[in-house]
Amino acid sequence: MLSTNDYHSDYPNHWCPGCGNFGILDAMKSALAGLGLSPEKILIVSGIGQAAKTPHFLQCNCFHSLHGRALPIATGAKIANHHMTVLVSTGDGDCYGEGGNHFMHAIRRNIDVTVLAHNNGVYGLTKGQASPTSMEGMQTKMQPGGVIVGAFNPLAVALSLGAGFVARGFSGEGDQLSNLIQAGIRHRGFALIDILQPCVSFNRVNTHKWYKDRVVPIEENHNETDLIAALRLALGTDDRIPTGIYHRMESPSYTDRIDKLKDKPLTDHRYRPELLKALLND
Ligand SMILES: Cc1ncc(C[n+]2csc(CCOP(=O)(O)OP(=O)(O)O)c2C)c(N)n1
Ligand code: SF4
Numbered sequence: 001m002l003s004t005n006d007y008h009s010d011y012p013n014h015w016c017p018g019c020g021n022f023g024i025l026d027a028m029k030s031a032l033a034g035l036g037l038s039p040e041k042i043l044i045v046s047g048i049g050q051a052a053k054t055p056h057f058l059q060c061n062c063f064h065s066l067h068g069r070a071l072p073i074a075t076g077a078k079i080a081n082h083h084m085t086v087l088v089s090t091g092d093g094d095c096y097g098e099g100g101n102h103f104m105h106a107i108r109r110n111i112d113v114t115v116l117a118h119n120n121g122v123y124g125l126t127k128g129q130a131s132p133t134s135m136e137g138m139q140t141k142m143q144p145g146g147v148i149v150g151a152f153n154p155l156a157v158a159l160s161l162g163a164g165f166v167a168r169g170f171s172g173e174g175d176q177l178s179n180l181i182q183a184g185i186r187h188r189g190f191a192l193i194d195i196l197q198p199c200v201s202f203n204r205v206n207t208h209k210w211y212k213d214r215v216v217p218i219e220e221n222h223n224e225t226d227l228i229a230a231l232r233l234a235l236g237t238d239d240r241i242p243t244g245i246y247h248r249m250e251s252p253s254y255t256d257r258i259d260k261l262k263d264k265p266l267t268d269h270r271y272r273p274e275l276l277k278a279l280l281n282d
Contacts, residue, residue, distance in 0.1 A: 028181060044058060088116065090118070107190050128199075159246065
């Protein structure tokens with residue numbers, strides 16, 4: 001039986017005291033322990049940013065890649081060994097801005113990865129510029145007159161692209177978040193968990209209190225298989241921010257569609273350089 005201590009890493013952590021990332025890190029450990037996944041069976045891929053440092057603080061396989069490029073790395077890793085549990089730890093800037101094109105195509109391909117998007121509505125690491133999810137009107141040092149465009153809606157976009165698992169969590173609701181992460185990992189196919197996360201140093205609008213006043217669990221009678229109901233929730237009609245599973249519907253993942261991978265992962269196939277040589281010669 002595994003405990004959260006089995007995922008503990010001693011790597012020095014310099015996140016600001018009070019940062020929502022701590023709640024996400026704790027929920028990740030508790031989700032992994034709850035699923036009984038041993039560290040060597042897990043790969044966490046990240047891009048660049050405060051959120052992207054998360055794998056340093058976990059004991060498992062980790063690939064800290066380039067800004068916006070976590071999803072292509074995770075895609076390659078999953079295709080190489082689809083028996084590995086692959087998670088992506090990314091920020092709103094990393095995933096929806098710099099990596100927006102990869103976000104779109106990973107969903108379309110239904111890559112079996114669980115994306116934990118630490119959504120703090122700001123570029124934290126580079127000290128507070130607006131991100132794609134910053135609210136219209138939010139003032140930053142770079143946008144002193146306030147952000148002049150509307151915020152990107154990751155849930156509505158993921159749903160409209162056909163993502164099979166779309167959920168929203170909050171770093172201040174650890175038990176719920178841990179359950180969402182477990183459900184995302186269990187889902188076979190692309191899973192997005194957009195996690196609302198206060199950045200106490202640079203986002204003075206979306207504070208802990210601001211979220212506490214608005215976050216509500218999705219109503220129990222919500223039908224997770226009803227895409228239109230999920231879209232309606234994602235588009236929102238009032239100030240409330242529903243948390244929980246918006247949509248869940250399985251379909252064959254990318255590796256399920258590749259005949260050669262039906263019996264065993266690519267890593268277990270014999271390497272036959274003569275075939276490659278023949279191909280190149282041709
Ligand atoms: C190609 C490239 N462009 C820009 C940067 C600078 N940069 C580093 S992190 C970052 C934004 C990170 O914001 P987010 O993904 O929201 O993560 P956070 O730090 O808020 O967790 C930027 C623009 C970079 N490292 N590489
Ligand atoms: S700058 Fe913001 S996101 Fe980064 S560690 Fe501090 S509070 Fe967290």
